[in-house]
Amino acid sequence: MFGYSMADIGNIVVMQGFSGLSMFTVLLLMALGLAIIFGQMGVINMAHGEFMTIGAYTTVLISKVAASYGFTDYYFVFAIAIAFLLAFAVGYFVEFIMIRHLYKRPLDTLLATWGLSLVMQQIFRSSFGAKEVSAELPEWMLGSFKPTPDIDIPINGVFVMVLAALVTFGVYMFMYKSRWGLRVRATVQNRTMAGAVGINTAKVDRVTFALGCGIAGIAGAAFTTIASTGPTTGTLYIVDSFMVVVFGGAASIVGTIASAFGIAQAQSILQFFMTSSMGKVSTLLVIVTILMMKPEGLFASKLRK
């Protein structure tokens, strides 16, 4: 077939399948934090990409420290934890000084957080320089895993995948199995009522927002293994993240997962058969068309106004 042997085609199908899965987990990690912030709270956080960048720079810095103290092999664990905490803290602070005043005006949060993203980009540039930097990866994360001689499964892809699974599981447990999750869901569904039964809704909001930011921080840390870190890195991810969340149906975490999967597979396959940039355009076009027909997204949960 087309001059390729069946074995070749089989190998490519396996690797292509993996690359679709890998893209799925990347999109999922990007979008999870946003799914909480935008989906649950209705806050359009245009600075989401910059929270990822916080995570990325944290990882780069820690890799430098690790290199000088010789714990390069397992610094990533620390990096992810610290990236989460740092992004969480910044998110907590931002919610306190800015976001909480804007809950009634969702479109305005869009503009304000866009402003925030500009400020954060300049802070990154002033403190880390305009040039892109790279975290030195531990030896075990380089290269590929080979089930057969002709199949390469990227180890960093597997790493992102495992991390995405863990984070998704964590978010699920948090939202549906914990007291906090209960409070968050109660607040989202009926703020007044939740307040009336004694939930501190302001605090719930703050922690929820910070949590979303913290997850963005983890995503940023993970992405240092596959892409670049620079002051404007965050802008590369923001539209994709929003498309995933909106396409999935804003308030549904299952929807976010499904939509990340669908978008990733579509884009991955289209990019295989078309040129890369046309593949991307076609995917976006399909999403927009579907959204025009089904504006509430794939998995809409009916919300009380």
Place this chain on the structure above:
Amino acid sequence: MSTSNRRGFMKGALVGAMMAAGLISGHAFAADYPTAKVNTTGLAVTDSTVKVGILHSATGTMAISETGSIQAEKLAIEQINAMGGILGRKIEIIQEDGASDWPTFAEKAKKLLEKDKVAAVMGCWTSASRKAALPVFEKDNGLLFYPTFYEGLEQSKNVFYTGQEATQQILAGLDWIAKEKKAKTFYLIGSDYIWPRTSMKIARKHIEQHLHGTVVGEEYIALGDTQFGSVINKIKLKKPDVIYAAVVGGSNVAWFKQLNAAGLNSSKQTMLTISVTEDEVLGIGGENLAGFYSAMKYFQSQDNPENKKFVEAFKKRWGKDAVIGDVTQAAYLGPWLYKAAVERAGSFDVDKVQAALPGYTFKDAPEGPVTVEANHHLTTKLRIGQWGKDGQAKVVYTSDYIKPDPFPKGYQ
């Protein structure tokens, strides 16, 4: 040798080099060149100063790349000032930010030429910014020194191109890799804009017509895209002898990291890129690049004395971690060429400066001697560097001098 001693020695050596560079007119004194004579067109030239503009992106996505150029140009200007300036006039820098936005480049170019009346501008990086600013330079008869390697197809009397045009960078490199690696099949991949597309067009013609090889795939990535899984699989399916790459910006980093992770490292795959300099390696990480080749006219690791001095001076001025890429070096040439041109012309008038520069050979260029041709491009050598884990390249091949040919016959 103690640090202070070495520094003193280097300083001496540096000044020596700079004296040599300025030999044409020796020490010029402003009094020998009355302002009324050397400036008949109302440029910002006084008895003691001359204003020169620097126009690059200090903010926005392109700041990543353009910062190095700004630093190199400032360094060159400071060195020129330290040895007395141009015709006895110190250079005053007026720096403008193009903000990675092409229209802003046009606006700022206009400001520099029409409001500040600068005698020359060192600037622009992307083709798009140059294309946007070019009509301004042509209309106001300004002078631009443009440092980036670019796609060619342009020749303006108002611009001197201190980087390579496409054929200089592409042909010799392809010849080398075809001979060295006995390559027959090529996979072309680039970011989706004019420079990679034009370069790939030239590369394809050269591969098909002169090297009698085949192009098994040609791929363009949207600027800023970071997902390469599918593209890499396509490459694996085609199994090319050589990947010929011109991916830029944030995509570049993702491209190399993912390529490596997919098992296509230099032990399995030969790759020649025309878009990776020492600047990019910072973001990509040497371990992801080790063993791949870049075709450039300059590498920081070059061993000639001029380059060693330059690298030393650059690090002293901008920090020991600073790296110098091809474009940074080309940007460094700009002020020196301008100085030479003014001194040859004995005037700051743009028309005379333009006429005076072609034919000049800058012997002390860090990359080695370069000659300005009548088409305003430089005759240079091409070098192939093989990247090491430390982020520096080992020069494995140096071509003969290659004349610039911005409108190559048979490649259009």
Place this chain on the structure above:
Amino acid sequence: MTLWEKMKASPVLGGKEGVIGLAVLAAVIFVILPLSVDIFRLNLIGKYLTYAFVAVGLVMLWGHGGILSLGQGIFFGLGGYAMAMFLKLEASDPESTKIQSTPGIPDFMDWNQLTALPWFWEPFKSLPFTLIAVLTIPALFAYIIGYAMFKRRVGGVYFSIITQAIALILSILIVGQQGYTGGVNGMTDLRTMLGWDIRSDSAKYILYFVNGLLLFGAIFLSKYIMSSKFGMLLLAMRDKEERVRFSGYDVSNFKIFIFCLAAMMSAVGGAMFTLQVGFMSPSFVGIVPSIEMVIFCAVGGRASLIGAVYGTLLVNYGKTVFSETYPELWLFLMGGLFISVVMFFPNGLAGIWDKLATKYGWFKDKAEVAKKPEVSTSGVEAQVVLTETTETMLAADSTNTATKAPRKRASKKDTGLESSKMRGAEA
């Protein structure tokens, strides 16, 4: 009735204060600026004013209609590209392109191995067609988007995000199809329009004034629409869409109409941009410029037409000045502006003016009115600004306006109602 009284009483112009506001703006654009700055700066201001078209459109769409489009760059770009195609064809006559392999086609096509002009470029050889295309293509595009979305009641945030995605798609397409569009470089080196050199100083003056007149045309048209029944409905729709729908109106048609109108205005701005700046590039189509244009409008006061013009001028002037002196600080400032306008001055400059005017009781009687213009033409834009009230009154905090809307509709016959009267009612 004197002319003054007639104008004052005109509901379209927005009463006494509205007339004065327009007069001051006209004085600033047509007299003060041309007399006080050189042609270089004036050309820059002309460029800024082309963004004001977008901002004026956004005032109607967002400030009055409550629809936030993050894709106005699409229409600005379409208008600009249509004009650029015409100019590029004129600049690519066989004589000046004879070094190309195919003379007579734009240079970027030649670089991309096109050997003939693509069919959709052919009609752009005609200026009348181009002018019609500048208006109709964006309107048509807006109609399709608007129809698809508003008929399905997509609104609010979703509309914003989808328009943003469309802006992204269009900019990737323009960049990717560089043989037809010039790619990331855009269309550069545009020189003449029907033989008239648009790069000369005299042409720049003429274009500046044409631009100013068109902008006033756009403002008058918007004012006319705002003061009509339609304008009232639009406001009511923004505040309580269901009620309007239940009153028997087809809300989506209004939205589509206003979206198309805003698109057309943006497109005119785009075309004027191309003429004044001499090129068009995809960097005006994408997400960033589209959001920046929203902030121009927000700074001026999202509900004030005149405020939008001042907002545009102020932000761009600030951008130019700051990026010349403190490029590092510019992003901080721009970001801070976004944040502070949204958080502290949701009604922008117009809101600040309105507060001042209320506090000091300006525009209460004729004597003060007569003095007013002198005070405000002190040259500082921030002070000149803000001279509109009818709109600013209506702006803002939706809970507040929600209660006002029905009242307004009730007194519809009296649309010219003096802003001071309304203010009195509120106070």
